[in-house]
Amino acid sequence: MDVETAPTNTRPRRDPDAELVAFLDGRSVPCPRCAYDLRDIKAARCPECGEPLILKVGTPRIRFGWLVLAMAPGCFSGVAALFVMIPVFVTFWQRLPPGHGAPWPVMVGDAFGFLSAASVVLMYRHRHRIMAWTARRQGAFAAGVWGVHVLMFVLLVGALWLMQ
Numbered sequence: 001m002d003v004e005t006a007p008t009n010t011r012p013r014r015d016p017d018a019e020l021v022a023f024l025d026g027r028s029v030p031c032p033r034c035a036y037d038l039r040d041i042k043a044a045r046c047p048e049c050g051e052p053l054i055l056k057v058g059t060p061r062i063r064f065g066w067l068v069l070a071m072a073p074g075c076f077s078g079v080a081a082l083f084v085m086i087p088v089f090v091t092f093w094q095r096l097p098p099g100h101g102a103p104w105p106v107m108v109g110d111a112f113g114f115l116s117a118a119s120v121v122l123m124y125r126h127r128h129r130i131m132a133w134t135a136r137r138q139g140a141f142a143a144g145v146w147g148v149h150v151l152m153f154v155l156l157v158g159a160l161w162l163m164q
């Protein structure tokens, strides 16, 4: 007698390993690790290199382009902000009077860099929603992110230059 309780879902429980073996029955697919021909294997593991194998749905197109492009300036800004942290920290630590510590565009730039890095985290968390947008909307989003960063860079470098 079957003691397993299957309340509402009457669909038979699937065995991913059995599905993989069934998929490779009479089908030649190279092992993703060692390229061994996995045709007719009897277990969900490469007989050549021992790599465990799974069956999954793929897409022929790589579509991460816009998201990566949108995340790139924030990654750079975040790393830069960490380095700019040093003069900003010294300014606060030594309580340097205005004009002696880090100039205000450096402070603003540092704050912007950390905000930008935080936006990358947000983009990553919502990556599936962003990936569901049309390519056009993703492109516009990436262009907007780059626009804000370029504008900020020009404004801050310009302000620093005018202070000389």
Ligand SMILES: [Zn+2]
Binding pocket: 031, 032, 033, 034, 035, 036, 046, 047, 048, 049, 050, 051
């Ligand atoms: Zn292998």
